[in-house]
Amino acid sequence: MSKKKKWWLIGIGVALLVLLGTVGAYAIQGSEVSVPDLTDMTQQNAEDVLTDKNLKVGTIQKTASNQYDSGHVIRSTPVKGLRVKSGSTVDLTVSTGQKKYRIKDYTDQVYSDVSRQLRQKGLTVKRKYQSSTTVDAGTILNQSIDAGKNVVPSKTTITLTVSSGKPTFAVRDLSDYTQQAVQDYAAEAGLMVTFSEEYSTSIQTGLVIRQSPASGTMVQAGDRLNVVLSKGPRAPAVQPSESVSETPSSSSSESESSSESSSSESEPSETSSQPSGTESSSASQATVKK
Numbered sequence: 001m002s003k004k005k006k007w008w009l010i011g012i013g014v015a016l017l018v019l020l021g022t023v024g025a026y027a028i029q030g031s032e033v034s035v036p037d038l039t040d041m042t043q044q045n046a047e048d049v050l051t052d053k054n055l056k057v058g059t060i061q062k063t064a065s066n067q068y069d070s071g072h073v074i075r076s077t078p079v080k081g082l083r084v085k086s087g088s089t090v091d092l093t094v095s096t097g098q099k100k101y102r103i104k105d106y107t108d109q110v111y112s113d114v115s116r117q118l119r120q121k122g123l124t125v126k127r128k129y130q131s132s133t134t135v136d137a138g139t140i141l142n143q144s145i146d147a148g149k150n151v152v153p154s155k156t157t158i159t160l161t162v163s164s165g166k167p168t169f170a171v172r173d174l175s176d177y178t179q180q181a182v183q184d185y186a187a188e189a190g191l192m193v194t195f196s197e198e199y200s201t202s203i204q205t206g207l208v209i210r211q212s213p214a215s216g217t218m219v220q221a222g223d224r225l226n227v228v229l230s231k232g233p234r235a236p237a238v239q240p241s242e243s244v245s246e247t248p249s250s251s252s253s254e255s256e257s258s259s260e261s262s263s264s265e266s267e268p269s270e271t272s273s274q275p276s277g278t279e280s281s282s283a284s285q286a287t288v289k290k
Contacts, residue, residue: 031085031086032083032084032085032086033053033054033055033083033084033085033086033088034053034081034082034083034084035053035055035076035078035079035080035081035082035083035084035090036049036050036053036080037080037081038050038073038076038080038090038092039073039074039075039076039080040068040072040073041072041073042071042072042073043060043071043072043073043092043094046073046076046092050090054086054087055084055086055087055088055089055090056087056088056089056090057089057090057092058077058089058090058091058092059091059092060091060092060094061091061092061093061094062093062094062095062096063093063094063095063096064095064096064097064098064099064100065095065096065097065098065099066098066099066154067095068095069095069097070095070096070097071094071095072094072095073092073093073094073095074093074094074095075092075093076090076091076092076093077090077091077092077093078090097152098152098153098154098155099152099153100150100151100152100153101121101122101123101150101151101152101153101156102148102149102150103143103145103146103147103148103149103150103151103158104147105143105147106140106143106147106160107140107141107142107143108135108139108140109139109140110138110139110140111127111138111139111140111160111162112138114140114160115127115160118158121153122153122154123151123153123156123157123158124156124157124158125157125158125159125160126157126158126159126160127159127160127161127162128159128160128161128162129161129162129163129164130142130161130162130163130164131163131164131165131166131167131168132163132164132165132166133166133167133221135163136163136165137163137164137165138162138163139162139163140160140161140162140163141161141162141163142160142161143158143159143160143161144158144159144160145158165220166220166221166222167220167221168218168219168220169189169218169219169220170215170216170217170218170219171211171213171214171215171216171217171218171219171225172185172189172215173215173216174208174211174215174227175208175215176207176208177207177208177227178206178207178208179195179206179227179229182195182208182225182227186225189221190221190222191219191221191222191223191224191225192222192223192224192225193224193225193226193227194224194225194226194227195227195228195229196226196227196228196229197228197229197230197231198228198229198230198231199230199231199232199233199234200230200231200232200233201233203230204230204232205230205231205232206229206230207229207230208227208228208229208230209228209229209230210227210228211225211226211227211228212225212226213225
C-alpha cells in the first residue's frame with residue numbers, strides 16, 4: 001500500500017471518530033431532562049407531567065399542610081429545575097390538607113384559660129352565658145363540638161356555654177308591706193332580710209318605710225335585703241305638774257301635841273310648889289311670936 005493511500009485511510013478514520021464523538025455527545029446530552037415544577041399540582045397531574053418528560057414517579061409521601069389543599073403537591077425530590085437522566089425517578093410530597101386538631105372535653109374548666117388555648121391553635125371561639133345554682137361563674141358548662149373530634153382549626157368555630165353564676169332578678173317594691181309579708185317574699189326569693197324600725201308620721205305602724213337594695217336592683221339568691229319598718233308617729237312628750245302641800249305633816253301634829261302635853265304636865269308641878277311656900281311662911285311667923 002502506498003504512503004498516500006495509508007494517510008488517506010488514517011484521515012478518514014479520524015474524521016469518523018470525530019463524527020462519532022459529536023453524535024455521542026449529542027446523544028448523551030439528549031438523555032438528560034430538567035425536573036419540572038410540580039408545586040400545587042394535583043398528584044395525578046404531576047404524575048402525567050413526569051411521564052411526558054420521560055421521568056418516573058418515585059415515593060409518594062403525604063403530610064398535612066396549611067398552605068396547600070389536600071391532594072396537591074407540596075414539593076418534589078429532586079427539586080424543580082435540576083437536570084437528571086431520562087428515566088430517573090422523582091419523589092413527591094403530597095398534602096393531606098390542613099393540620100387537624102383534636103377537640104378535648106372542656107367542661108368544668110375555666111373559660112378564659114380554654115379560650116386562650118383554642119385561639120392559639122387557630123380556632124374561632126364564641127361564648128354564651130347560662131345561669132347555674134351549682135357551678136361557679138366563668139366555668140364551662142357545655143361545648144358545641146364533642147370531645148375527640150378532629151377539626152381544621154382555621155375552618156372551625158366552637159361555642160362554649162359558660163356559667164354566669166346564680167340567676168339574677170329584680171328586687172320587688174316592698175312599699176306598704178308588713179314584716180310578715182316581707183319575710184314571705186324573702187323566703188320565696190332566697191334572700192336574707194334584716195329589719196330595723198323608725199318613727200314615721202306618714203307611714204302606718206308596721207309597714208315598710210324604705211328598703212335596700214332599692215326596688216328594681218338586680219340581685220341573686222343569698223343576697224341580703226335591709227328593710228326599715230314604721231313605728232308610727234312619736235308620742236308627745238309629757239310635761240311634769242307642780243303641786244304645793246298645805247296640810248301639815250303628821251309628824252308636825254305629833255310634835256305640837258307633844259309640846260302641849262309637856263306644858264300641861266309642868267303646870268301641876270308649879271301648883272304643888274305653892275303649899276311648900278305657905279308652910280315655910282307660917283313657921284317663920286310662929287318663931288317671931290315666941
